[in-house]
Amino acid sequence: MARIIVVTSGKGGVGKTTSSAAIGLGLALKGHKVVLIDFDIGLRNLDLIMGCERRVVYDFVNVINGEATLNQALIKDKRVSSLSILPASQTRDKDALNKENVGKVLEELGKSYDFIVCDSPAGIEAGAMMALYYADEAIVTTNPEVSSVRDSDRILGMLASRSRRAELGLEPIKEHLLLTRYSPKRVAEGEMLSVEDVKDILSIPLLGVIPESQAVLKASNAGEPVILDTMSDAGKAYQDVIERLLGETVEFRFLQVEKKGILSRLFGG
Amino acid sequence: MALLDYFLRKKEKQVTTASKAKERLQIIVAHERHSRNKQPDYLPELTEDILNVLRKYIKVSDESFSINLDKKDGNLNVLELNIELHDEHSTN
Ligand SMILES: Nc1ncnc2c1ncn2[C@@H]1O[C@H](COP(=O)(O)OP(=O)(O)O)[C@@H](O)[C@H]1O
Numbered sequence: 388m389a390r391i392i393v394v395t396s397g398k399g400g401v402g403k404t405t406s407s408a409a410i411g412l413g414l415a416l417k418g419h420k421v422v423l424i425d426f427d428i429g430l431r432n433l434d435l436i437m438g439c440e441r442r443v444v445y446d447f448v449n450v451i452n453g454e455a456t457l458n459q460a461l462i463k464d465k466r467v468s469s470l471s472i473l474p475a476s477q478t479r480d481k482d483a484l485n486k487e488n489v490g491k492v493l494e495e496l497g498k499s500y501d502f503i504v505c506d507s508p509a510g511i512e513a514g515a516m517m518a519l520y521y522a523d524e525a526i527v528t529t530n531p532e533v534s535s536v537r538d539s540d541r542i543l544g545m546l547a548s549r550s551r552r553a554e555l556g557l558e559p560i561k562e563h564l565l566l567t568r569y570s571p572k573r574v575a576e577g578e579m580l581s582v583e584d585v586k587d588i589l590s591i592p593l594l595g596v597i598p599e600s601q602a603v604l605k606a607s608n609a610g611e612p613v614i615l616d617t618m619s620d621a622g623k624a625y626q627d628v629i630e631r632l633l634g635e636t637v638e639f640r641f642l643q644v645e646k647k648g649i650l651s652r653l654f655g656g
Numbered sequence: 657m658a659l660l661d662y663f664l665r666k667k668e669k670q671v672t673t674a675s676k677a678k679e680r681l682q683i684i685v686a687h688e689r690h691s692r693n694k695q696p697d698y699l700p701e702l703t704e705d706i707l708n709v710l711r712k713y714i715k716v717s718d719e720s721f722s723i724n725l726d727k728k729d730g731n732l733n734v735l736e737l738n739i740e741l742h743d744e745h746s747t748n
C-alpha cells in the first residue's frame with residue numbers, strides 16, 4: 388500500500404512546493420516509486436520547481452474529467468526514473484476535484500507507487516481539504532512566524548476532523564512538523580521563534596528544520612529541486628528529512644549560528 | 657563595545673519580540689482549539705432536561721447554571737455542572 392503524504396500549511400508561501408519537490412525527488416533517489424501530485428489547481432507551480440513545465444500535456448483535471456488517462460498525464464522525471472509528476476491545470480475550474488473522483492485517481496496510483504506526495508494549495512478551504520482528505524501522513528510546513536504557526540494549528544484541526552481517517556474513525560493522520568526558512572541567527576537575537584517554541588505551541592513531532600537558504604532560489608531558478616544541491620545547507624536538511632521519513636534517527640543540523648572565532652565574538656564583527 | 661553589548665543583550669532576553677510572539681500564539685491557539693472542539697449535538701437537550709429536574713426542587717435561574725463537556729487528554733471526557741444556590745432553596 389502506498390503511503391499518501393500531504394504537504395500542507397494553511398498559509399501560502401511557506402515552502403510547501405519547495406518541500407514537496409525536494410521530498411518527492413529525495414524519496415525517489417532512495418529507490419522508491421514516487422508520484423508527486425500538484426493539488427494547487429489554477430496556480431500550478433510544482434512543474435516549474437521540478438523543471439518539467441515544458442513537458443506538461445495533460446493535467447490532473449483532464450484525468451478527472453476523463454479527457455486523458457493517468458499514463459498520458461503523468462510526466463516521468465528525467466533525472467530519476469522512479470519519479471512521476473501529475474501537474475495541476477492552470478486555468479480550469481477549482482471545483483473539478485471532489486472526494487469521489489480524487490479517491491479514484493489515488494486508488495489507481497496506489498497500485499503502482501510506494502509514495503504519493505500531495506502538494507497542497509494554501510488556505511483552509513475546499514482545495515486544501517481535497518489535498519489532505521485521503522492522507523495517511525501530513526507534513527505541516529511552518530515558518531517560525533506568528534501567522535504561519537496559527538494557520539498550521541488550524542490545519543491540524545482539519546486533519547483531525549475533516550480527513551477521511553477522521554470521518555471513518557480510523558487511526559489518525561500521522562502529523563510531522565517541518566519548520567522551514569529557519570534563521571538561527573535571528574533566533575539567537577530573539578527576533579524569531581525557535582524550534583522549541585514552535586514545537587511547544589503545535590505539539591507535534593519534528594520531522595525537520597530547513598534553514599533559510601540562498602540555495603532554494605538558485606534551485607527554483609534552475610528547475611532542480613534543492614535536494615540535488617547536496618553541498619547546500621537546505622539540501623542537506625532535506626536529505627535528513629528523507630532519512631527520518633524512512634525511519635532513521637538523524638540528529639538535527641543547522642539549528643545553531645555558525646560559530647565565529649572567539650576574537651570576533653569579543654570584539655564585534 | 658561588543659563585549660558590553662553581549663552582556664547587556666543577555667539581560668534583555670526576557671522581553672524579546674520572539675518571546676512576545678510565543679506568548680500571543682499560545683493564547684490564541686489555545687482559544688481556537690477550545691472553540692474547535694465542538695460540543696456534542698445532545699448537549700442543549702441534556703441541559704434543558706437537567707434544568708427541568710433541578711427546578712422541581714430548587715430555584716435555578718439561567719444565569720446561575722452552566723454546563724460544560726470538556727475533552728481531557730486521552731479518552732477522558734468530563735461533564736461539568738455549575739449551579740449557584742441562593743438563600744431560598746425551595747420553590748414550594
Ligand atoms: N528554506 C528556504 N530558504 C529560502 N527561501 C525559501 C525557502 N523555502 C522556500 N523559500 C522561498 O519561499 C517562496 C515560497 O515557497 P513555495 O515553496 O512556493 O511556498 P508554498 O508552496 O508554500 O506557497 C519561494 O520564493 C521559495 O523560493
Ligand SMILES: [Mg+2]
Nearest residue numbers: 403404427432
Ligand atoms: Mg505551492
